[in-house]
Amino acid sequence: MSAYCVLHGLALRPHVKTHKSPRIAAEQLRLGAAGLTCATPRELEVMSDTCSDLLLMHPPVGAAKVRRILNVSRDVRLTVALDSLDAVDPLAEAADAAERGVDVYVEVDAGMHRVGVATPDEAIAIAKRVRSLPPLSYRGIAFYPGHVRQHLTRQDEVLGKLRADLASWLGALGDAGVPPEVVSGGLTPAAWRMHEVAGVTEVRPGTYVYNDRATVEIGACAWEDCALTVLATVVSTAVPGQAVVDAGSKALGREPLPAGDEAGYGCLLDRHEVRVVRMSEEHGILDLRQTDWKPHVGDVVRIIPNHVCIVVHLNDLIHGVRGQLVEATWPVSARGRLPLSGAVS
Numbered sequence: 001m002s003a004y005c006v007l008h009g010l011a012l013r014p015h016v017k018t019h020k021s022p023r024i025a026a027e028q029l030r031l032g033a034a035g036l037t038c039a040t041p042r043e044l045e046v047m048s049d050t051c052s053d054l055l056l057m058h059p060p061v062g063a064a065k066v067r068r069i070l071n072v073s074r075d076v077r078l079t080v081a082l083d084s085l086d087a088v089d090p091l092a093e094a095a096d097a098a099e100r101g102v103d104v105y106v107e108v109d110a111g112m113h114r115v116g117v118a119t120p121d122e123a124i125a126i127a128k129r130v131r132s133l134p135p136l137s138y139r140g141i142a143f144y145p146g147h148v149r150q151h152l153t154r155q156d157e158v159l160g161k162l163r164a165d166l167a168s169w170l171g172a173l174g175d176a177g178v179p180p181e182v183v184s185g186g187l188t189p190a191a192w193r194m195h196e197v198a199g200v201t202e203v204r205p206g207t208y209v210y211n212d213r214a215t216v217e218i219g220a221c222a223w224e225d226c227a228l229t230v231l232a233t234v235v236s237t238a239v240p241g242q243a244v245v246d247a248g249s250k251a252l253g254r255e256p257l258p259a260g261d262e263a264g265y266g267c268l269l270d271r272h273e274v275r276v277v278r279m280s281e282e283h284g285i286l287d288l289r290q291t292d293w294k295p296h297v298g299d300v301v302r303i304i305p306n307h308v309c310i311v312v313h314l315n316d317l318i319h320g321v322r323g324q325l326v327e328a329t330w331p332v333s334a335r336g337r338l339p340l341s342g343a344v345s
Helices: 002-007 022-030 041-047 063-070 085-098 120-131 156-175 188-196 213-217 308-313
Strands: 036-038 053-056 077-082 102-107 136-142 182-185 230-236 242-245 266-268 275-279 284-287 300-305 317-322 325-331
Touching: 002 188, 022 036, 022 041, 022 325, 036 041, 041 053, 041 063, 063 077, 063 085, 077 085, 085 102, 085 120, 085 136, 102 120, 120 136, 120 156, 156 182, 156 188, 213 300, 300 308
Parallel strands: 036 053, 053 077, 077 102, 102 136, 136 182
Antiparallel strands: 230 242, 230 300, 242 284, 266 275, 266 300, 275 284, 317 325
């Protein structure tokens, strides 16, 4: 990913919500990442020991949350993304009280319809308001094209619309005298095509660092690119046509593929036809109807989850394995919501 971004002149700001690990973040930075993207105040706090350029890609709303954000180490260049005038003034007041500068991206809706202003006029109004309220500094715009979930071979139409929409946004912002220095976008499902979206200067993929079954299914990676698996043990074969493992919804999450629940919640690393088709909290049901594999109680399997970000958040440790050797163990330090000791006054 770093090589791709260098080749196309894009700044890489990976999203740490996937791994939540300072050790892995440090490796991303060593390989050329310009900064990191966070989703929670805790991620900001944890990553501030590793990186001096952090983006909070989540609206900074609520007095307690804003105070906590501004309490992050002053060695950090702090950027936040927001999409409302209602969020601007309280942030400016808190930043002024904290005597701390904060960079701002105005978040725009690129088609996912989750957050982000819907019109250029709204973005212009927010940008101008930010400019008028030091110590805030308007840096640019951000978008998350989470609606681009089609297979790589079927993304042309949606990316074409994204290009046209973004060109319209950039034209309007420029005409209004608030051209963005930074245009931040991107995601793993279309990561390798972000250079085709003119105007984008920064990308924020997250899943790519591990990859998962959903990423394979849309063609954005190969099975051998899936770096994270959940180790599970077969605990029952009593019911014909299935095996039960000791990894359920509390280990694998409960997020179906776009095909729905029938696609299952994960598959075996070395037998992709064996899917986790049902789960309880601590039980995962493997469907054996499409395989000649005959598991025995006590067998150990590795499961590729549908959505790796959820799985990481459910576990305390990541074990680094090369071949059959465990070389390292990394804590998922940014897991959860609690502040670090002394982080909030």
